[in-house]
Every structure is written in structure tokens, then in C-alpha cells.
Amino acid sequence: MDIKSAEMAFFREGTTDQIAQKLLGTTLNYRNPDGQLFSGLIVETEAYLGELDSAAHAFKGRHTAANDPLYGPAGTIYIYSIYGHYLFDVATQEAGVPQGVLIRAIQPTVGIEQMQINRHQTGYNLTNGPGKVMAAFGIHDLNLNGRLAQQPPLWIDYSHPKQPQAIISSARIGVENQGDWASKPYRFLVGGNPYVSKIRKREVDLINLGWQD
DNA sequence: CAGCTGATGTTCT
DNA sequence: GAACATCAGCTGA
Numbered sequence: 001m002d003i004k005s006a007e008m009a010f011f012r013e014g015t016t017d018q019i020a021q022k023l024l025g026t027t028l029n030y031r032n033p034d035g036q037l038f039s040g041l042i043v044e045t046e047a048y049l050g051e052l053d054s055a056a057h058a059f060k061g062r063h064t065a066a067n068d069p070l071y072g073p074a075g076t077i078y079i080y081s082i083y084g085h086y087l088f089d090v091a092t093q094e095a096g097v098p099q100g101v102l103i104r105a106i107q108p109t110v111g112i113e114q115m116q117i118n119r120h121q122t123g124y125n126l127t128n129g130p131g132k133v134m135a136a137f138g139i140h141d142l143n144l145n146g147r148l149a150q151q152p153p154l155w156i157d158y159s160h161p162k163q164p165q166a167i168i169s170s171a172r173i174g175v176e177n178q179g180d181w182a183s184k185p186y187r188f189l190v191g192g193n194p195y196v197s198k199i200r201k202r203e204v205d206l207i208n209l210g211w212q213d
Numbered sequence: 214c215a216g217c218t219g220a221t222g223t224t225c226t
Numbered sequence: 227g228a229a230c231a232t233c234a235g236c237t238g239a
Binding site: 064065066080081082083084085200201 | 214215220221222223224225
Binding site for chain 3: 055056080082085121125129172
């Protein structure tokens with residue numbers, strides 16, 4: 001199997017909720033037009049299971065210009081704008097199956113100073129929410145919508161994932177009134193990591209940040 | 214720190 | 227003109 005096949009397999013291997021969990025501990029990267037690199041460990045994801053999922057953009061097969069990337073092959077980037085913010089998703093199944101994973105939070109590792117400038121914030125507030133991640137990277141448009149997340153300039157590196165001590169699941173955020181599936185446990189997070197959105201201070205692991213070793 | 218609320222801009226009706 | 231996979235700033239404790 002060549003590298004391209006291996007990369008595609010990562011996203012197609014398993015159900016979308018399994019992929020959402022496998023993405024925890026992998027690295028999200030972005031190289032901006034000035035050549036600056038931004039990286040962070042993915043610490044929170046949500047799975048959206050397509051046509052049957054009442055909380056998903058593709059519920060009942062809804063297919064518009066805006067959500068078209070969800071129908072692309074595994075690894076297709078789906079950027080969605082909401083309330084003036086931009087959110088990053090990746091399609092997880094074969095073309096025509098509109099399932100995907102929303103990246104909700106990262107633990108920054110590279111480009112932190114520029115992220116602080118882009119966000120006008122410091123500390124855990126830098127990237128502890130889906131709109132905050134894109135803003136930290138300086139992405140405020142749909143330019144990379146529909147591109148592949150297996151290659152620069154916006155890509156996921158899953159070659160040496162960091163291992164969570166524990167993966168916690170809960171109901172997804174912000175979809176409370178979106179029907180029967182709203183309460184299903186399709187949100188996944190690295191237990192104890194301080195960059196997880198809405199985590200309480202007393203639940204944070206300040207020694208290992210929720211990672212093994 | 215938790216909880217509430219107004220601002221926000223794109224998409225679809 | 228409504229809906230929305232959000233955020234920051236404010237309040238009260």
C-alpha cells in the first residue's frame with residue numbers, strides 16, 4: 001500500500017464515530033500564505049452521521065452548495081460559517097456518504113505567538129472552541145473549502161498520535177434542539193485536557209494535560 | 214467560576 | 227426575514 005492509500009484509509013477505516021475518536025491526539029496543521037506554520041494536537045471532536053442524524057447538516061439528504069464538501073471523498077475539508085465564525089470539519093466516508101467530524105478544540109504546539117496576535121487572547125482561551133481554532137490560524141474565509149486534509153496547506157498528520165489517558169464522550173454542543181439525535185454521545189474529548197471547550201477548572205489535569213506519559 | 218445575552222454574517226426560505 | 231455545529235463580555239457570588 002502506498003502512502004496515498006494509507007492516508008485515505010485512515011479516514012475511511014471504521015465508522016465516523018470511531019474516526020472521531022482516532023483523531024484525538026493527531027495534529028492539525030496550517031501553513032498560511034506568508035509561510036507561517038500553525039500546529040496543534042486535536043483534543044475534542046464531534047461526529048455527524050449524515051442523512052439519519054437529525055443534528056447533521058446533511059440530515060434527510062440535504063445537499064446544497066454550502067454543505068457539498070460533506071459529500072466529497074474521505075478527507076475532504078468542509079469549512080462552515082456560523083454567526084460570523086468559521087468551523088473546520090473533515091468528511092470521513094466515501095464520496096456520496098455525507099458524514100464528517102467537526103474539530104472543536106486543539107492544544108497549540110507551533111505558532112503560538114501568532115495565534116495570540118490573531119485571537120487577541122492568551123492561555124487556554126486561544127483554541128478551546130471550533131471558531132477559535134480557525135481564528136487562531138487566521139482563517140476567515142472559505143478559500144480552502146473542498147480541498148483535501150491529507151496535504152498542505154491545511155492538513156491532519158496522524159502518523160505519530162499522542163495517546164489520551166482517557167477518551168470521554170458526551171452529547172454534542174450547540175445542537176440541543178436539533179431532534180432525536182441531539183442527545184447521542186457523539187462528542188469526544190481528551191479527558192482532563194485544559195483546551196477542551198467548557199471544561200471545568202477542577203476537572204483539568206495540569207500534570208499531563210490528559211495524555212499518557 | 215458559572216450562567217446569561219447581545220453581536221455576528223452567511224445561507225436558505 | 228429567520229435560523230444558526232459561536233464568542234466575548236458582563237453579571238452575581
